[in-house]
């Protein structure tokens with residue numbers, strides 16, 4: 001019985017909801033959407049309208065009940081797509097920018113500059129560097145941190161522990177002499193999150209020290225059970241930080257946050273933001289890459305860390321079709337993020353109605369593209385196991401991550417479940 005409940009949860013994470021036989025057999029799409037019968041003047045293609053619904057009834061009901069939320073997402077997509085289009089026009093993006101280049105990358109017909117300019121405008125920054133040479137979000141964030149910090153400085157993470165790949169960058173976890181910030185004499189401190197999983201505003205007000213050179217704000221929850229931050233909350237945090245020391249630089253880990261709202265952190269005072277094109281701003285099309293954006297001086301410093309002092313942003317080949325994918329992905333990104341947000345709303349709605357614990361809660365405004373579901377919640381409650389920490393599982397709906405990572409996730413969970421059952425039976 002335990003396994004049945006567990007497997008139901010696990011299956012739902014990876015595959016479409018199975019169609020129950022009753023639905024498969026008889027209910028046509030038109031019946032499920034009774035309120036949307038077509039106007040009488042239009043000819044009805046009966047073959048099309050008789051396609052079986054691929055969804056179970058819970059999903060159909062959830063979709064219908066989320067009409068207002070989905071409409072708000074459509075408005076957001078329209079708003080953000082307009083911003084992207086405007087920026088593309090201003091950068092005079094054209095077909096000649098899609099060609100790419102080889103070698104040093106000096107003669108690439110202005111594609112890099114156009115992409116950087118458009119990206120900077122979209123996020124409200126002075127400057128941006130968008131490159132295939134950023135391996136990942138972690139790499140882009142690292143370049144931004146190394147741009148700001150020098151020996152003797154302190155880095156202060158204000159939203160609790162940062163995403164775990166940054167532990168070795170910071171030196172929180174031993175990097176074995178590979179050149180972490182700690183290896184270079186940069187100190188590190190954290191302001192823990194408040195009990196509700198959000199920022200601890202009280203502690204933040206007195207948290208800066210004279211040597212605190214950079215405050216790191218992580219916008220998304222990543223894969224942990226905490227709240228993601230709205231841009232409004234980021235603005236409030238920046239004001240509190242700058243009130244204590246106007247020279248303290250603010251770096252926002254923007255991974256999974258791009259286009260989820262109508263504004264971005266540089267518009268509310270972030271000195272730098274960094275993120276990955278394998279997530280939101282790549283629009284599921286960019287094959288690789290990342291970005292740093294913000295104040296020009298610091299973007300240049302991050303670029304020098306990516307390449308070398310003196311080389312900066314003016315070289316670096318992007319061969320083949322990659323430039324075209326970057327422009328195309330950025331153009332599609334608001335739409336892809338919109339679909340993802342709808343997915344998170346739908347999953348939260350259905351899973352919460354089945355008794356699973358979800359974060360964010362159903363129907364609350366989204367601040368990133370991550371929906372966390374405690375798949376084992378029901379099992380834990382039934383078996384009364386008291387684990388030291390409840391492992392959380394997040395399902396990021398951007399297709400790239402879902403397809404690549406979900407099978408591993410399920411494999412891991414299955415193994416964990418087997419161990420739990422073993423322990424239970426012994």
Ligand SMILES: Cc1ncc(COP(=O)(O)O)c(C=O)c1O
Pocket residue numbers: 136137138139163165218219220221222223253255256276278
């Ligand atoms: C909030 C956050 N920051 C940083 C990263 C690191 O990004 P990457 O996996 O591209 O290195 C992630 C990855 O999921 C993340 O969720």
